Amino acid sequence: MISVAGALDALFALARPLPVETVPLRAAAGRVLASPATARRDQPPFAGSAMDGYALANAEAHTGARFRVVGEAAAGRRFDGRPGPGECIRIFTGAPVPEGCDRIIIQEDVTRDADMITLSDRLDRGTHIRPAGADFRIGDQLSAPRRLSPSDVALLASMNIPQVAVHRAPEVALISTGDELVLPGEDPGPDQIIASNTYGLEALFRSLGATTRLLPIARDSRASLRATFALAQGADLVVTIGGASVGDHDLVGPVAAELGMQQAFYKVAMRPGKPLMAGRLGDAMMIGLPGNPVSAMVCGHVFVAPVLRVMQGLGPTAALRSRAPLSAPLPRNGPREHYLRALLTPEGIEAAPRQDSSLLTVLSDSNALIIRPPDAPEAAIGDLVDFLTI
Ligand SMILES: Nc1nc2c(c(=O)[nH]1)N[C@H]1C(S)=C(S)[C@@H](COP(=O)(O)OP(=O)(O)OC[C@H]3O[C@@H](n4cnc5c(N)ncnc54)[C@H](O)[C@@H]3O)O[C@H]1N2
Numbered sequence: 152m153i154s155v156a157g158a159l160d161a162l163f164a165l166a167r168p169l170p171v172e173t174v175p176l177r178a179a180a181g182r183v184l185a186s187p188a189t190a191r192r193d194q195p196p197f198a199g200s201a202m203d204g205y206a207l208a209n210a211e212a213h214t215g216a217r218f219r220v221v222g223e224a225a226a227g228r229r230f231d232g233r234p235g236p237g238e239c240i241r242i243f244t245g246a247p248v249p250e251g252c253d254r255i256i257i258q259e260d261v262t263r264d265a266d267m268i269t270l271s272d273r274l275d276r277g278t279h280i281r282p283a284g285a286d287f288r289i290g291d292q293l294s295a296p297r298r299l300s301p302s303d304v305a306l307l308a309s310m311n312i313p314q315v316a317v318h319r320a321p322e323v324a325l326i327s328t329g330d331e332l333v334l335p336g337e338d339p340g341p342d343q344i345i346a347s348n349t350y351g352l353e354a355l356f357r358s359l360g361a362t363t364r365l366l367p368i369a370r371d372s373r374a375s376l377r378a379t380f381a382l383a384q385g386a387d388l389v390v391t392i393g394g395a396s397v398g399d400h401d402l403v404g405p406v407a408a409e410l411g412m413q414q415a416f417y418k419v420a421m422r423p424g425k426p427l428m429a430g431r432l433g434d435a436m437m438i439g440l441p442g443n444p445v446s447a448m449v450c451g452h453v454f455v456a457p458v459l460r461v462m463q464g465l466g467p468t469a470a471l472r473s474r475a476p477l478s479a480p481l482p483r484n485g486p487r488e489h490y491l492r493a494l495l496t497p498e499g500i501e502a503a504p505r506q507d508s509s510l511l512t513v514l515s516d517s518n519a520l521i522i523r524p525p526d527a528p529e530a531a532i533g534d535l536v537d538f539l540t541i
């Protein structure tokens with residue numbers, strides 16, 4: 152059996168970054184920027200007022216000083232000219248600061264009488280001027296690769312970049328397998344259950360920037376599996392669910408092999424998720440997940456998520472680990488790396504009492520997976536453990 156780290160390395164060797172395409176900014180959130188984006192202007196392009204008030208020469212600003220208001224500057228409409236001694240300009244937030252002015256007195260700090268203002272005795276000391284280029288300068292770059300956040304999209308817009316180069320979104324074909332499965336909303340027979348992790352995985356992959364193709368459930372026969380695999384043509388990644396173990400009806404491995412899948416590994420020393428397989432299948436990559444609902448979801452976080460990141464140009468990195476102190480003890484671990492369903496609270500992290508890999512209620516109540524290395528000794532309250540956020 153291969154280790155989790157070994158399996159990840161093998162997956163990284165199989166995964167390739169997808170080609171780059173140009174998309175309009177409004178479609179860019181969540182996509183991965185492929186090359187640095189370069190600002191096409193300074194922001195702000197002029198020294199601007201940060202407040203509503205009066206622009207004047209700082210040297211003349213002192214309590215009781217009086218100024219004549221000789222003009223107005225608003226956002227989008229500057230004051231052309233230069234106030235003389237004892238003169239000021241009415242100014243609003245976002246307006247260019249007039250020539251000769253280097254301070255804005257906020258309007259709360261003046262009394263106004265017709266076209267005259269008097270500065271109060273409690274002047275705040277700020278100049279309230281945003282220098283030109285304070286946010287960015289022409290030529291400044293937003294680095295790549297990066298997954299574009301809503302904040303990044305706002306910044307790109309401000310840089311006057313209407314479209315960006317991003318990696319193509321990976322398309323994942325999902326194949327559930329099993330005679331026992333029906334779709335949510337259907338009428339299950341007495342021995343049937345609802346295909347569940349199929350939907351959980353689809354949601355996970357979409358949240359990671361993939362598009363998905365949900366294929367019909369493959370039944371436990373070679374013919375049905377073959378027919379369903381054929382429908383996955385053109386996908387970047389084919390993910391099967393179930394039929395991966397050693398039972399007589401676990402046919403995913405044999406049928407994939409028949410279709411030319413070059414297997415990179417089968418079985419990983421982890422819990423849950425042992426009967427995992429991966430390889431290349433024609434132009435696509437294939438990952439065969441175990442059928443137990445929690446096992447499939449855990450493998451989605453631990454293995455499929457990093458593969459989707461590589462495909463989007465983000466480079467080969469394992470799921471991000473954090474550390475927290477235990478708020479309840481843990482027994483010693485067995486020989487497989489264990490991903491325990493757990494709840495992280497301000498008091499620490501605690502594994503759920505029931506860890507069977509069929510329990511979606513427990514998974515749904517968890518927000519973390521504690522990672523226990525193979526053969527880890529008992530751990531006490533307060534001991535630090537690694538975890539993944541889910
Ligand atoms: N003799 C052994 N038996 C098993 C071993 C083993 O090493 N030796 N491994 C066990 C482990 S660990 C796992 S995990 C499972 C995985 O088996 P499969 O990948 O072949 O999965 P299935 O048998 O098809 O299904 C397992 C379980 O999950 C349910 N299932 C399947 N697909 C879905 C779905 N899309 N949505 C909801 N539930 C699903 C299925 O009905 C079964 O109950 O094998 C152990 N056995």
Ligand code: MOO
Pocket residue numbers: 421422423424425426441443446447508
């Ligand atoms: O590995 Mo299985 O995934 O333990 O339930």
